Every structure is written in C-alpha cells, then in structure tokens.
Amino acid sequence: MMQILFRSFLSVLLLSILMSTPAYAKSPVEIANEQGAQMGAQYEPNGTIVIAQKNGQVLYSDDPTIKWPPASMSKLMTIYLVYEAMDQGKFNKQTEVTVNQKFYEISQLPMLSNNHLRLGARYTVDELLQTSITASSNSTTYMLSSLVNKNDTQFIDLMNKTAEDLHMKDTHYYNPVGAPNNLMRQYKAEGYPEDEDNISSAKDYAILTQHLLNRHPDILNYTKKAEVTVKKGTQDEETFHTYNHSLEGAKLGYKGVDGLKTGSSDTAGFNTTITGQKNDFRIVLVMMGVMDWYDPPAEFNRNIMANAIMDEVYNRYSIKKVLSKGKHTFGDEEVYVHNDLYDIVDKEHKGTFHYKDGLVHYDYKRQFVDSDYQPPTVKYENYRHYAIRTFIHDYYGWIISGVILSLLAGTLLLIYSFKPHYFRDLWNK
Structure with missing residues (x-):
C-alpha cells in the first residue's frame, strides 16, 4: 500500500513539474x-x-x-x-x-x-x-x-x-x-x-x-x-x-x-x-x-x-501587437486601454488577457530568466470613468464658461425677483 502511495506521489510530482515548465x-x-548538420553527440x-x-x-x-x-x-x-x-x-x-x-x-x-x-x-x-x-x-x-x-x-x-x-x-x-x-x-x-x-x-x-x-x-x-x-x-x-x-x-x-x-x-x-x-x-x-x-x-x-x-x-x-488601444470588454465591465500592448507571441501557446489593479498583460505559460522580470503591461480603467473624464477634459473651457454664465444669469434673476424696479429704471435710462 505504501509503495502504491509513494509511486502515485512521485507521478503527481513529476507531472506537476512537467506542466509547470515549458518543454x-x-x-x-x-x-x-x-x-542537415550531421554532427555527433560529442x-x-x-x-x-x-x-x-x-x-x-x-x-x-x-x-x-x-x-x-x-x-x-x-x-x-x-x-x-x-x-x-x-x-x-x-x-x-x-x-x-x-x-x-x-x-x-x-x-x-x-x-x-x-x-x-x-x-x-x-x-x-x-x-x-x-x-x-x-x-x-x-x-x-x-x-x-x-x-x-x-x-x-x-x-x-x-x-x-x-x-x-x-x-x-x-x-x-x-x-x-x-x-x-x-x-x-x-x-x-x-x-x-x-x-x-x-x-x-x-x-x-x-x-x-x-x-x-x-x-x-x-x-x-x-x-x-x-x-x-x-x-x-x-x-x-x-x-x-x-x-x-x-x-x-x-x-x-x-x-x-x-x-x-x-x-x-x-x-x-x-x-x-x-x-x-x-x-x-x-x-x-x-x-x-x-x-x-x-x-x-x-x-x-x-x-x-x-x-x-x-x-x-x-x-x-515573434513580437506583435496583442491588444489595441481603445474600448474593450472584460467580463461584465467595459474598460478603456490607454496604449497598444506589444508582447512576445508563442505559436505553441495561445494567450489570454489578465486585467488587475489597473494593469493588463498578455498571459500564457512561460518562464523568465529571473524572478524580477514580468510580462509587459499597459494601463486600463473603467470605460465610463474614462468617458466622463475625457468629456470634461475636452470641453473644459465650454463647461467653465457655461457654469459662469449660469451663475451670472441666476444672480440676475435673483436680483430681479426681489428688486424688479432696478431693471426697469436701468431700461428707461
């Protein structure tokens, strides 16, 4: 019984090692x-x-x-x-x-x-x-x-x-x-x-x-x-x-x-x-x-x-663009990717995209020469937040102008409601 358990353990261990590293x-x-080289094993x-x-x-x-x-x-x-x-x-x-x-x-x-x-x-x-x-x-x-x-x-x-x-x-x-x-x-x-x-x-x-x-x-x-x-x-x-x-x-x-x-x-x-x-x-x-x-x-x-x-x-x-800048769907969420993502593509392993903490990378089974190295990433954010922020940025001048004009108009209306004769006198003059 112990021999069977030991052999099973070794088989699982060997399989996990083989599956965890590229062959x-x-x-x-x-x-x-x-x-066509025809050289010997020596x-x-x-x-x-x-x-x-x-x-x-x-x-x-x-x-x-x-x-x-x-x-x-x-x-x-x-x-x-x-x-x-x-x-x-x-x-x-x-x-x-x-x-x-x-x-x-x-x-x-x-x-x-x-x-x-x-x-x-x-x-x-x-x-x-x-x-x-x-x-x-x-x-x-x-x-x-x-x-x-x-x-x-x-x-x-x-x-x-x-x-x-x-x-x-x-x-x-x-x-x-x-x-x-x-x-x-x-x-x-x-x-x-x-x-x-x-x-x-x-x-x-x-x-x-x-x-x-x-x-x-x-x-x-x-x-x-x-x-x-x-x-x-x-x-x-x-x-x-x-x-x-x-x-x-x-x-x-x-x-x-x-x-x-x-x-x-x-x-x-x-x-x-x-x-x-x-x-x-x-x-x-x-x-x-x-x-x-x-x-x-x-x-x-x-x-x-x-x-x-x-x-x-x-x-x-080869190095290819794996994700384009722009709007994408991640699960139930729409996100905006800020830059094109370029990465190494392996013909033998199809990759998927991994979104986490505002960064996305292309993910597949691979190793790096040192633990400090990681796949390249680009930033992403919720698309609605991005759209609101972009709208505010693009129309900032108009928005500020509109707010100022609205405040001015509101102030004049308020004055008119309490002192209408000011405006009649101003008009008559």
Missing part, C-alpha cells in the same frame, strides 16, 4: 542535425539558453544552470563595469592608458590570447574596448580594469559583488579575463586561489548580457565588427578578425547578429554569447561547453548549433 525537448545537436553543449533581450523571457533552454567556465566571456563583466564607471564620470572613451611593465608582461604570458603590446605605447579606452572584444586580449582587458580599480583583488571583488547584485547565482570570478588562474602566474590576484577557473552558467551569462545591452547598448558598436584595425597608421597598428563566426560578415554569418563575445580554453571548450535582431525582436543566446578545445570542428559546430537554435526561436516566437 524544450530537442537538444542543440538534435536541432542542428534536423537542419559536440552537445553543457548548457544553452536563449532569452528575449527586452524582458528576459526564456525562449529555449537546455541545462542552463550547469556550472561551467565562461573563459573569455568573463571579459563581458569587466566591460560592463568599465561602462558603469564611465557613467559615473571616472573616465571616458578618450582616456588613455600607458602600457607599463605589468601590462607588457601579461601580453607575453604563454597560452593566453593577447595582442602585441609595446612598452610605453598609449591606448584610448575606445581602442582598448575594441581590442578586448575582437582580439579577446587579456592584457588590454587588464588595462581597462585598472581604470576602474588599480588593485586587481578589489576589482575582482567588485565583479563578484556585481554578479550577486544581478542575481547571477552560479557565478564566481577569480580574475578579470577568464583564463585559468594558474596561467596568470605572478599576476594572479592576491587572495584568490591559484588553480581555479572563473565559473558561471548559461543562465547567468544571459542575465549579464541582458543588463549590459539594456544599460549600455553602445557595446554593439564594438561587437558588430567582423574585422577591425586599431592604432591605424602607427607602429602599433594591428588588424583582428572576430571569433564570433555567427556575426554578419563572418564565416557562418547569421542575418541580424551583431554581437557579442566568445570564450574558449582547454578547460571550457568553446563558449559563445550571441545577440541578434530580426523584425525588432532582439534575442540573447548563450552556449557553454562545446568540447573539446583540441578538436578543430568544435569551434565551428558551436556556431552551427547556435544558428540552428536561432532559426527555431525566430520561427516560434
């Missing part, structure tokens, strides 16, 4: 293979997620909370903090940083992605941002972080505090750049273990990217370039090509993709954070852990899968 039955490899990522940039709605997910090294995608947090510091007026894009001994020696460390720095050369923040993003240079990323805080340990503390503030629950940083900490050698930050990797998850990097794009959309002016040249016409001139193969103009370019950042290492495999826009619908895709680093096809399979998933998402979801 994403197909894995990235399966989606890619359905589109390329299955360790975690993938796609969200809507505007409101954080989850559009696709596959193990999005598995903890994994972000590798050079760590630089997105450093860049986020650089933009935040610029907003606070600490420096601007034309601020220059000199290549000192520390930055030069970091550029010479083996096994790290870098550019060729010359001791004493000067780079603007604008140049450093472009080099850190496109070339994924660790040395120029350290040059940027030094503007926010010259103390590496304190800067990493700030990275971790910011991750906590943004609800990135699976994330912990050990350096600003994403290389395994043991590769930083003498430049490992004091107080942080030597043999640790930065750690995060696809979900957390979707959260970070959504905040970065919402607060600092200028980042796209750097991430959208498939090829860049910095320090042009000087002895320090260098040209870099993007590692984001899904970027428009790149090897596996996808229409509308204009960012953001890849990350790879022998411990992380191949990661990518991508954003793109079609028909005013911007999405963010994060894919982590396409293994392995020593297998050349893995780097491009990462983007083949990403492109296939974006196809699936754009075919299923």
